[in-house]
Amino acid sequence: MAARALLLGFILVFACFSDTCFAIIYFSSLQRTLVVTASHPQRLLKAGEDKITVTWGLNQSFPAGTDSAYKTIKVQLCYAPISQVDRAWRKTHDSLSKDKTCQFKIVKTPYTTTNHTSEWTIERDVPTATYFVRAYALDAQDQQVAYGQNTDAKKTTNLFEIQAITGRHVSLDIASVCFSAFSVVALMGFFFAEKRKGGKAQQ
Amino acid sequence: MSDIEGSPGSSMHGVTGRELTFALSVASPIVPTDTTANFDLPVDSEHKAKVFKLFSFANPHMRTFHLSWISFFTCFVSTFAAAPLVPIIRDNLNLKKQDIGNAGVASVSGSIFSRLVMGAVCDLLGPRYGCAFLIMLSAPTVFSMSFVKDAGGYIAVRFMIGFSLATFVSCQYWMSTMFNSKIIGLVNGTAAGWGNMGGGATQLIMPLVYDIIRRVGATPFTAWRIAFFIPGWLHIIMGILVLTLGQDLPDGNLSSLQKKGNVAKDKFGKVLWYAVTNYRTWVFVLLYGYSMGVELSTDNVIAEYFYDRFNLKLHTAGIIAATFGMANLVARPFGGYASDKAAQLFGMRGRLWVLWILQTAGGAFCIWLGRANSLPIAILAMILFSIGAQAACGATFGIIPFISRRSLGIISGLTGAGGNFGSGLTQLIFFSTSRFSTAAGLTWMGVMIVACTLPVSLVHFPQWGSMFLPPSKDITMSTEEHYYSSEWNEDEKKKGMHSASLKFAENSRSERGKRVASTPTPPNTTPTHV
Secondary structure: OHHHHHHHHHHHHHHHHHHHHOOOOEHHHOEEOEEEEEEOOOOEEEOOOOEEEEEEEEOOOOOOOOOOOOOEEEEEEEEOHHHOOOOHHHOOOOEOOOOOOEEEEEEEEEOOOOOEEEEEEOOOOOOOEEEEEEEEEEOOOOOEEEEEEOOOOOOOOOOEEEEOOOOOOHHHHHHHHHHHHHHHHHHHHHHHHHHHHHHHHHO | OOOOOOOOOHHHOOOOOOOOOOOOEOOOOOOOOOOOOOOOOOEOOOOOEOEOOOOOOOOOHHHHHHHHHHHHHHHHHHHOOOHHHHHHHHHHOOOOHHHHHHHHHHHHHHHHHHHHHHHHHHHHHOHHHHHHHHHHHOHHHHHHHHHOOOHHHHHHHHHHHHHHHHHHHHHHHHHHHHEOOOOHHHHHHHHHHHHHOHHHHHHHHHHHHHHHHHHHOOOHHHHHHHHOHHHHHHHHHHHHHHHHHOOOOOOOOHHHHHHHOOOOOOOHHHHHHHHHOOHHHHHHHHHHHOOHHHHHHHHHHHHHHHHHHOOOOHHHHHHHHHHHHHOHHHHHHHHHHHHHHHHHHHOHHHHHHHHHHHHHHHHHHHHHHHHOOOHHHHHHHHHHHHHHHHHHHHHHHHHHHHOOOOOHHHHHHHHHHHHHHHHHHHHHHHOOOOOOOHHHHHHHHHHHHHHHHHHHHHOOEOOOEOOOOOOOOOOOOOOHHHHHHOOOOHHHHHOOOOHHHHHHHHHHHHHHHHHHHHOOOOOOOOOOOO
16 A cells, blocks of 8 residues: 555656656856857848848857767747737746747758858748847757857847738638628528518518 | 415425426426427426427427527637637737737627627517627627737727627527526526537637648638638528527517517616615625636636647647636536525525635635646646636526516626626736736636635525524514515505515525425415415
């Protein structure tokens, strides 16, 4: 009986901690060893149309061997502070597993020691907001070990705006009007038809 | 059993003290069956059904029941359709937390007014047209989601869709033309509970529809707009079904409804006066705001909460959120049942305690939900919270019929409005500001539920007592007749207008619980045989 209770206790405790199987990685513990630049045709970009060209590479001022653990580079589109105000679903957390700053993946490629450039067409599900670009260096276990971003530490410079698509379509609008009209007309039709039938029956 | 006229206790013959507020059927001696009628169900002299046969679609009674509750369900689906899709909508329309919160408030505010108007519409056009008009005229508001491009438009459309919740009134009104008053409690309670389930079903339906549309190839910001066509089509389909398959009365004749005078013969001003000057009305308006009100608020925020807090996929969050609203299937009727059982044993005091226990438990579980940090605990807390809140709704309407006989309609209406008002208030205070997170908002809402349920201890009936106080010792004041006839003045009593209230008072003696048998025959009551 006691052995069963103990086993159950172990399972419960283990279940509770299973989330922390992997070590918690904090953003503040990462080194900024990558240099990232992003260029774009104009400051206000359109989702679905415009392209961003991102370049990244190791900052040469760091000693050789700094990048020995880097296996993959993940470049992401991240919200600038002004777009995080009153929007807790975009909040910055130091713990990377909770962090919601960077929600869109631009590209994920194996790490190369030479500088890499990638051109990305802005996806059509990117919302209207102000952004910057950040690249994470991942190790063999897909854990973040270093980062770089095209803006400063306070995230105030080199920001750019993206204008989302509206999601509206003319065909949708027309369908909407048609069904609405049908609903009203059908109702009125029934009502007056029954009134007339009632009137006739009374005569 | 021999009936000696006027002998002590003779007026109690037939009353066992075990009558349920929600009965499944009415036995023949109590309400005689009209044997000349040719309906599927046994009916009374007005051809209202005496039996509630749940799985039948027989015309007209059970068919009316199903048309009615499904219409109400549809309106709940469309009113809360945006809630599980908020994670997509907030990105498309660039919404802030205040906008999302305000839209939630707007979605429940509209029906405060539309429910009041609906009563008059049902009187004028009958419940069938009342229901059909509302559901088909609100279909365009659902379709107009495809035009929305910013926060203002979003809030406006959700406000307009919210008007459709007035189908509650047409639903209850329509039932009362089709079902005998002895079983109307269960019928209306079931219809209301199953309609409320729509708030849960929509959290399942909308993400599913959205997923399918996305797989077909639409982008997210278009897919959610297309998804709204589903509730829109449901409105049209139900409206047409109601018009073609429904009828106002068991005999199908609308004009006789107006001639016979189902329209109240009483003066509206008087009825309103006795409703608003009874303090119990306001206690229950407040209380319902923290059972039904918090249920509606949670319908609006829970999917987004699970999506954000636990990093779930949209349809996973939807499934979890759906279990909250779907618990209405059993939780609300359970609340009514628990209230009845408590009344059998402890009378009205039992009903009040059951309400307090259920609603406070709901509040406690809401606090737990806000503080839960792991997904399984949060789900468990949410389910327990839903059962507590929804059972409290059922238990509330186990007590409402006894507050007043004359003003029951208005008190029910005010209570319903209080529910929506409480929902708007809690969303405004706890879920429209960035000052605290949604989790903290849920916790504080739970605290408010517990606090605002305390006033039920103030509800005192002279004839039955309250949660802590016994009934009045005064021999006249401690009678049901005194309480229910105090709503009529001497002139009205002379005209005999209070006779229905007296009859009700007699039947309500079951609220004394086990003390029924020892009731002294009160003086000055109309004898059984005149």
